[in-house]
Amino acid sequence: MSTTDQTLAPAVGGSDDVRTPVALPGRPGVPFTRTLHAELRKMVDTRAGRWMVIVMAALAAVVLGAFVLWGPAEDASFRSLLELSTLPLALLLPVLGIMAATAEWTQRTGLVTFTLEPRRGRVVLAKVIAALLLALVVLAVAVAAAALANVAGGTGEWDLTAAVGGGLVLALLIYVLQGVAFGLLFLNTPVAIVSVLVLPTAWTIVTQVFSALADVGEWLDMDSVTTPLFAGEMAGRDWAQLGTAVGVWVLLPLAIGTYRVLHREVK
Numbered sequence: 001m002s003t004t005d006q007t008l009a010p011a012v013g014g015s016d017d018v019r020t021p022v023a024l025p026g027r028p029g030v031p032f033t034r035t036l037h038a039e040l041r042k043m044v045d046t047r048a049g050r051w052m053v054i055v056m057a058a059l060a061a062v063v064l065g066a067f068v069l070w071g072p073a074e075d076a077s078f079r080s081l082l083e084l085s086t087l088p089l090a091l092l093l094p095v096l097g098i099m100a101a102t103a104e105w106t107q108r109t110g111l112v113t114f115t116l117e118p119r120r121g122r123v124v125l126a127k128v129i130a131a132l133l134l135a136l137v138v139l140a141v142a143v144a145a146a147a148l149a150n151v152a153g154g155t156g157e158w159d160l161t162a163a164v165g166g167g168l169v170l171a172l173l174i175y176v177l178q179g180v181a182f183g184l185l186f187l188n189t190p191v192a193i194v195s196v197l198v199l200p201t202a203w204t205i206v207t208q209v210f211s212a213l214a215d216v217g218e219w220l221d222m223d224s225v226t227t228p229l230f231a232g233e234m235a236g237r238d239w240a241q242l243g244t245a246v247g248v249w250v251l252l253p254l255a256i257g258t259y260r261v262l263h264r265e266v267k
Helices: 032-045 047-070 077-106 112-117 120-153 164-187 189-209 212-219 222-231 236-263
Strands: 006-010 020-022
Touching: 020 032, 032 047, 032 077, 032 120, 047 077, 047 120, 077 112, 077 120, 077 189, 112 120, 112 164, 120 164, 120 222, 120 236, 164 189, 164 222, 189 222, 212 222, 212 236, 222 236
Parallel strands: none
Antiparallel strands: 006 020
C-alpha cells in the first residue's frame, strides 16, 4: 500500500493537528503475514539480534560439551542434557524479546514502521508472535543438540516425559513473552533488560527476607511458580499460582506497554 492509497485521520492519543495515515475504504492494508515476516526478519537482521542468536547457540554447545566431557556419565541423560542446553536460553531469550519490542524506539525506525503499517496493534501482535516463533526455533535447535550429545557421549537414556517437555516449552515461552512485555513497557532496551533481570529477582529476595511476605511470594514469585513447571509436576494450586504470577509480571506490563505504543507520538 503506497502513501497515495491512504487518507489522513486523527492520530490516537494526539491532537487534531497530528494525523496518521489510514487505508481508504475498499483498499487492502498491509497483510498481517507480511508484517509478521518483517518483524521476524528484523529480529535477526540487526547485528545485535544476530549476535544474540549466535551467543545462545554457542553457550548451549559449550555447556553440553563440557558436561559430556567432564560431567558424571550416569547423569548424562537426555533430560539432564536438555535442561542444561536450555539454561542459557531462559536468561537470553527474554532479551531477544525486549530487542524486538524496542526496535522502533531505540533504532528510531518507528516513523517508517508506523507509516507503512499505521495500525499499531497489528505491529505489536506481530512482535509478540515473532518473538515466540523465534524462541521455538531456538528451542528446537537446543533439543537437537541435546539429542546429539546424548547419542554421542551420554547414557543414551531417553527419559524426557511429555509433562517435562511441555512444561519446559511453556516456561521458556512465558519468559520470552515477559521480555516483550517489559520492552513495550519501557520502550528502552537497556532499561528493559535491567528491569526484567533485577525486578523479579529483587522481589524474590524481599519475600525471602521478610517472612510476612512469604505467602504472597508463593503467588507472585516467577522463579518459584515455574519450578514445578520445569519439573513437570504441576498440580491445581501450581497452575493457579502460575496464572497469578504471569498476570502480574507478564500480562500487566504487556497491557500497559501496548497502551503506550498505541498512544505514544512517534517523532
